[in-house]
Amino acid sequence: xxxxxxxxxxxxxxxxxxxxxxxxxxxxxxxxxxxxxxxxxxxxxxxxxxxxxxxxxxxxxxxxxxxxxxxxxxxxxxxxxxxxxxxxxxxxxxxxxxxxxxxxxxxxxxx
Amino acid sequence: xxxxxxxxxxxxxxxxxxxxxxxxxxxxxxxxxxxxxxxxxxxxxxxxxxxxxxxxxxxxxxxxxxxxxxxxxxxxxxxxxxxxxxxxxxxxxxxxxxxxxxxxxxxxxxx
Numbered sequence: 001x002x003x004x005x006x007x008x009x010x011x012x013x014x015x016x017x018x019x020x021x022x023x024x025x026x027x028x029x030x031x032x033x034x035x036x037x038x039x040x041x042x043x044x045x046x047x048x049x050x051x052x053x054x055x056x057x058x059x060x061x062x063x064x065x066x067x068x069x070x071x072x073x074x075x076x077x078x079x080x081x082x083x084x085x086x087x088x089x090x091x092x093x094x095x096x097x098x099x100x101x102x103x104x105x106x107x108x109x110x111x
Numbered sequence: 112x113x114x115x116x117x118x119x120x121x122x123x124x125x126x127x128x129x130x131x132x133x134x135x136x137x138x139x140x141x142x143x144x145x146x147x148x149x150x151x152x153x154x155x156x157x158x159x160x161x162x163x164x165x166x167x168x169x170x171x172x173x174x175x176x177x178x179x180x181x182x183x184x185x186x187x188x189x190x191x192x193x194x195x196x197x198x199x200x201x202x203x204x205x206x207x208x209x210x211x212x213x214x215x216x217x218x219x220x221x222x
Contacts, residue, residue, distance in 0.1 A: 032209075034210075036213075043114075043213050043214060043215045043216065044154075044202065045212075045213065046210050046211070046212075049209070049210065086153070086154065090209075097142075097206075097209075098144055098156045098159050098167075098170075099144075099146075099154075099211060100156070101146075101153050101154040101155075102153060103152070103153040104153050104154075
């Protein structure tokens with residue numbers, strides 16, 4: 001069975017500081033990894049996925065299969081980045097590609 | 112276009128009562144998922160529908176939970192004889208190929 005772990009429940013940084021939200025996974029096959037974000041009083045929304053290798057709102061994430069990690073990074077945090085961040089894994093063929101989520105990390109960016 | 116919608120946005124019920132939660136997916140999306148977001152528990156998968164295929168119910172926590180999807184569109188999640196531990200935010204998501212789009216959720220409180 002697949003599993004996603006986000007070791008930090010809360011991450012607090014100052015504006016302008018670098019941010020790294022950790023995500024580790026376990027899955028025997030070839031996974032597809034995502035980061036979802038939930039701003040206050042808003043719905044969960046897709047931030048980025050590893051396949052597209054894109055940068056969204058200054059965030060990037062690289063899939064490291066050797067370390068089974070998919071950490072989310074941003075060089076300079078902004079106050080508007082404060083939100084809940086969820087790492088998710090999609091295992092192709094399992095329950096129609098349902099997502100397995102980590103427990104989430106709350107990012108607080110202080111002024 | 113319109114995103115995924117869910118109703119009601121909030122539901123307060125008494126222990127032992129039945130509740131129905133509704134999800135309207137994005138038009139044309141063939142896949143529909145239900146998740147539960149409990150305080151401190153992250154998101155857990157409940158059930159998945161794909162087109163006219165039999166649903167995957169592997170995530171349902173007990174036989175008090177059931178769901179149906181009519182006409183390949185609207186879905187209803189039913190919880191019978193609600194218990195206090197059923198209190199959570201119930202999220203619906205729909206998908207066409209990849210990247211699940213989430214609704215705003217229904218916050219269920221069982222007194």
